[in-house]
Amino acid sequence: MILQQQISVELNMRNSPSDPPCQSALFKGGHQNITFHQHVNPSQFIVWELLQDGPICRRLFSNSGNFWHTGTISCNIPELAAEMIHSLFLINHSGDIFLEKHWKSVISRSVCDYFFEAKEKAVDPENVSPVLQTPHHYLITIYRDKLFFLSVIQTEVPPLFVIEFLHRVADTIQDYFGECSESVIMDNVVTVYELLEEMLDNGFPLATESNVLKEMIRPPTILRSVVNTLTGGSNVGDTLPTGQLSNIPWRRAGVKYTNNEAYFDVIEEIDAILDKSGSTVFAEIQGVIEACVRLTGMPDLTLSFMNPRLLDDVSFHPCVRFKRWESERVLSFIPPDGNFTLMNYHVSSQNLVAIPVYVKQSITFFEMGPCGRLDITIGPKQTMGKTVEALMVTIHMPKAVLSANLTPTQGNYTYDLATKVLVWDIGKLNPQKLPNLRGSLSLQAGAPKPEDNPSLNIDLKIQQVAISGLKVSRLDMYGEKYKPFKGVKYLTKAGKFQVRT
């Protein structure tokens, strides 16, 4: 169609890095700047792909035979319409592309080379820039569960839009198969492919609510897979999804349970930085309310707090009525079916944050001789009368540290030589007998003494308490007649809890 516009088309043969081999072979003859003087018959050519090198660069494909040309067409062709996400490649840790999906025309997987190059440079996979620019495309990548989700886009799009979507894809896979790993994805490759097909239409997100997706494509269960193999049944929903049409896309219609239950987990994470002397540099609390709601029909729930003022900044699942929150500080919502995150909140650093443990540490490296000394003691501070569990200390040692010879009074430790990570798993914190880890570190001979002391990352859990003091006061249900089981659980965890040394 486009070619109809021009009468004579000038084709400059050129090799681009993404050309398939057959083209390269053709061009090895060195036909540079060949001009086609003959009239180009529009029916013989279709536009194969737009390369954005300069304003107008197209690859042409002749219908009449397997004859390929790459070239610049020097006429003013309007730019192709933008599309959001063009293609998706899933890449494993070692750099193999194990799945590709194109929502528009096919893009050669050689675009990923740019990514591999960047990955090579970055050493640590986390350090790869999420947004890469290549001559013709932009690559936006996320790194989740040791997998790279690499999306190819061609034009302007809010990067967060893509990033958020890729995470949603990862979440969905996780939700469907319990984990998001290469083996799981490859075992369910058809389902994953169907999911991707439904989630994006022409690169624009279509259905991302897991409830809607689950109606269309049923998640595999052991029972179903057995039945399917026997009967040849499918895991594609034969009912059409109604959720997509309703005002409440997150809830499917006609939910039925014999046990009606609604459970809420209030989970708080402490993000803190403590300095050498143990004083708090920075601390805040990030909370999340995870809900598991299995209720029949269309219940309308209201969750209220004893002390909602604590919550400094919140974000909600789309089901929460924002207005009610603004005016009454209660969460009013029609819940999605099953597990979901009701809200995230933030208790700001302005409020005093209770730090549950204190750490006494000294890590020193001696100038003389290839050795260092390490001594860490942990004790309870403000635990609100609960026991601190699952206590764990992780230290990223300097490169020069060869091995560690330590004795813990409680728990055990491991030192990974390759990654230089020292992990001390303590377990339950006993206030009577404080856990201590001490001993010597041996350094690489000849290496200069490391100047910097590694910081300690601490993990812990405290059951049945929300460290900010947030309390759910009641949960009411409207709209349905039955009495549901209700429950609230509290849990405090260490988030990014770091002690500088």
Place this chain on the structure above:
Amino acid sequence: MLDSNKDSLKLEAMKRIVAMIARGKNTSDLFPAVVKNVACKNIEVKKLVYVYLVRYAEEQQDLALLSISTFQRGLKDPNQLIRASALRVLSSIRVTIIVPIMMLAIKEAASDMSPYVRKTAAHAIPKLYSLDPEQKDQLIEVIEKLLADKTTLVAGSVVMAFEEVCPERIDLIHKNYRKLCNLLIDVEEWGQVVIINMLTRYARTQFLNPNMNESLLEEGSDKTFYGSDEDEDEEEEEEKDKKAEAPAMAKRKPYVMDPDHRLLLRNTKPLLQSRNAAVVMAVAQLYFHLAPKAEVGVIAKALVRLLRSHSEVQYVVLQNVATMSIKRRGMFEPYLKSFYIRSTDPTQIKVLKLEVLTNLANETNISTILREFQTYIKSMDKDFVAATIQAIGRCATNIGEVRDTCLNGLVQLLSNRDELVVAESVVVIKKLLQMQPEKHSDIIKHMAKLTDNIQVPMARASILWLIGEYCEHVPKIAPDVLRKMAKSFTNEEDIVKLQIINLAAKLYLTNSKQTKLLTQYVLNLAKYDQNYDIRDRARFIRQLIVPTEKSGALSKYAKKLFLALKPAPVLESPFKDRDHFQLGSLSHLLNAKAGGYQELPDWPEAAPDPSVRNVEVKDSVFTLLERVTTLTSVPEWTKCSSREKRKEKKVEKPFYSDSEGESGPTESADSESDSASGSESGSGIEESGSGSESEESEEGSESEEEEEEEKEKDKKKKKKELKKPVQESESEQSSEEEERKHERKSKQRKSESESESDEEEDSESESSQTESEDSESEAEVKKKKKAAESKPPSKPVKKDNKKEKKEMSLLDLDDFEPAPSPQATPVNSFLSNSLATDLEGLSLSDAVLSPATISPSSALKSYEMLHRITGEGLSVEYCFSRQPFSPDANMVAVQMQFTNNATSDTKNLHMEDVKLQSGMRVKEFPEIELLPAGEMVTAVMGIDFCDSTQAANFQLCTHTRKFFVSIQPPVGELMRPVFLTENEFKKEQGQLMGMNEITEKITLDVKCRNEHSIVQRVITAANLSRVPCGSDKECRFAGRTVTSSSLVLVTVATKEEGAAKLTINCEKMVIGTMLVKDILLALTQ
């Protein structure tokens, strides 16, 4: 296996093929075998075939065409989901030959009944556009149509299509702007992002910069920043002025925000609480680009929250925060600590956080920041340490107080064992020293010593440059350094070599005695260097500094050239000025224009006409206003009705606010729950304070005072009414009216005779009672309406009219409400002599009006168009004759009866200056040449109301005078009867379920419990025909709307004791809703 008859085998085969596609294997040779199965019954096989087809259709065009017919069949399927999926796959097949088929399918789907299919159509638009850009014009038409769609489902997708196909056609947005703003909160999250980004651009072209006169006018700007209600009041006047004056004048004026601008800001704010980072970012950039300075702060909290998210999100957010923090430092200062760096952060995040910290540094917090930096320098991550050193350098340049501290700190770093750290420090120190070199000769000396140890070329080069530049301060050391360098010249890196040449040249000029030979030596070495830059430089410098007979005048100035005072470099953030890219965009992130990026336009100098965003009032729920009023003739009436209208609005509040986003993001989710709705409607009234703002801004141009007052009164009145029992005596009501009239000391006369006005008032108060009844059952009604899909809020238009009105309302500080018909001139004259005419009217009108009410078609309700007093003897009544209007079937026939009560003849009666909402048409009545005194004449005109209850305004002209009149149809007149059989009726009704159905439980009036009276009342209320029905418990009626021929089906099912159920099925939900009200009123009274 694909040829097998068994679905399970086919499925297995398809699964293998798809798995191969997923791995990137080429399976195109299987195309013919696969495409055969496109019509397979098994859904899963079908789906997988679709996947395959979309992937390979482009390569196998001819074969792909075989499948097209399957999709075309699918497009006609009664199931909306199948229609949608057929369209989706069809449009995904990139085969040029089917472009016309796609175009047709899209057009059809765009007017599909199901919003889901329309959404899919919107998705298909960019696909087709990318396949064939020549279809653009046609596609724009479809986009325009879909933009007018009122469902949240479609909104996001169509805006996406708009952005991809015709982002430059900003004019398409005008009419839909307010709707989009109001729907925004209910749109799915991805759509929100696209809409917000588009609206940002839109707002940049349509509104004035809220910060433009912050420096010019301190107090003024201060006030407007808070956008308080009072300001908005002024705003209107201001805006008027502004329009009148030159744009230059506007600049000096205190800025006032366009109410639409305010609307956008208000409706996007709740979305900061979204769980989707992209939405939050979109709102943040909108606020950053559009909000007044004082309001931008609200986004900081949400952005800081995002820093907890995945590292990729952090990366993008921090980039944007970095840009914002340069412009608006104060915004993030309270969150300084949130940008502290953890050792576990990825390097890129660390560097960005550092950037933000540096931007936030000021005199008060610099000490804490520097202390933080100190810990960072010890980090293991060397890139990060280097960045920290640079950050310290920047802090030092920006904040004079700490310059010395920083410098000392950096000098200490020079003894660091890590070479990289030292090198970076040297570079930074060099920059700092340049600011005040004389003070720091010892540092220079110290650095000179370092040349022996430092190997990093950049650092070596920096030191050499420093020594050369300030060789006067270190006269002893400099030649020595040059000597050492000359020795190692050949082994140095290129940048170092260049600096050695520079150093040599400078020394030669200042201290030629000691260094002449050295310089010669270096230049000779450089002359044979491999690098042409170095060879060039050497040649150039030799010519300049070594005086030869050939060298011209230049060498005389060599000293000036080399030893000129160099300006100190300004260390600035790489994020400076990045905000010319729209924040949150890919281009911003890359700091380069990405393909397809739409520039964020600059603010306009003068605001474009805001009235382009006005839309017709489609759903005037104000049933009472359906009568045509001319403001002048019946002021009392108008006033009442206006009050009614007010009140109604207030009652409606919870419903409206829903779509306005006033009452929260998920209000609409209420639809199924009666729980919340009750309380909500209550709170709606209480909230009217806050509600007033929105109402006002929508209304656009009413003065606040007036409104406030009115509201007070309304509230009082309404409360009173609500308290009263429903069956209250009417006299009380009217006496109350009377009382209030006195209170107000209104100068209005009563236009009708005692009895007439009583009647009038009675009916008024009666209806007002029903209104209050209505309000009680509001919760119920609301539910229904919601189910009927959230409608766009009524958008009162006619700004111009209201402006005129305002002057008037200033005259009598009364709750005078602009009536639907604008009439400026007659009003003023009328006000002045109102009292006199009042009295006159009392005595006369009785006699006049009685014949008029016995209008030719007595069964039909007639309405007054022109009262005889206003008309100076000429009175006009009109009624809807319900006859088909022969010249144009789409028009409603309006029969008008002209009566000349004056003593003289009236000539040349005709109409002029017809003002209509878009789409409406009028067929004028033929001119009446002569109307003798005391005579009566009828004429018929046709109006195409476009299925809306918009008034048709025009001037009625006689040979002497012109009168502004208007005709407003009750919704029941917008249809014509059709004859259906019972079966047809049932079939049609089955197709108009769901949102198109409105059901209401009613209690019938005592007088109309039999079939006959029900039929009569319904038929009086609406122009429908009876549908025969087997059951005597049910009465059915059918009609079609006049313009669009949409079916209107009404069912009244009676039960015991006057209980009944009213069901209305109509594709046009607005019409349905209004009709319910009308019929309800007719049946319950």
